[in-house]
Amino acid sequence: MIFDHEDLDIAVVPAENKIVAFPKENFNDYVYSAQERLFKYLGKRGIIDPNSIQGGSVFMSMEALMPQTEEHNLVQMALLNLYKFIEDERPSFLSRKAYEEEEERRLTDPGPEDSTEFDPKKYHDTQKGSLRAAMRPYGIGSIYRI
Numbered sequence: 001m002i003f004d005h006e007d008l009d010i011a012v013v014p015a016e017n018k019i020v021a022f023p024k025e026n027f028n029d030y031v032y033s034a035q036e037r038l039f040k041y042l043g044k045r046g047i048i049d050p051n052s053i054q055g056g057s058v059f060m061s062m063e064a065l066m067p068q069t070e071e072h073n074l075v076q077m078a079l080l081n082l083y084k085f086i087e088d089e090r091p092s093f094l095s096r097k098a099y100e101e102e103e104e105r106r107l108t109d110p111g112p113e114d115s116t117e118f119d120p121k122k123y124h125d126t127q128k129g130s131l132r133a134a135m136r137p138y139g140i141g142s143i144y145r146i
Helices: 030-044 074-108
Strands: 008-013 018-023 062-065
Touching: 008 030, 008 074, 018 030, 030 062, 030 074
Parallel strands: none
Antiparallel strands: 008 018, 018 062
């Protein structure tokens, strides 16, 4: 099991010759695209069979089969390529985390550039609403009086 990815937990299962990508405990919008990038990356390098990519038995998981070979140790190759994939993704993790922290700071502690001066005279009139109290209604309502 590899837990270093921000959105995925990745399992290499040598007994079944497959790689499974599980979402972390927070199901966000980034999970599916991260799984798609992972399996495209592994497919281009020949670690998995791209035709075998399918949904797993766990909610929002994806899995793919590793081809059978006697020449190479596929588990070692898979681990090396998973390391490279996670290292390639690390800058996006850091920029997303920095963006989320900055957005939280901006919303919880806005600076002078994010706010305006409050002027009640500018936004509040002395007369409110569209019906004036002193005016009589027009039409048939003014004929019948109780």
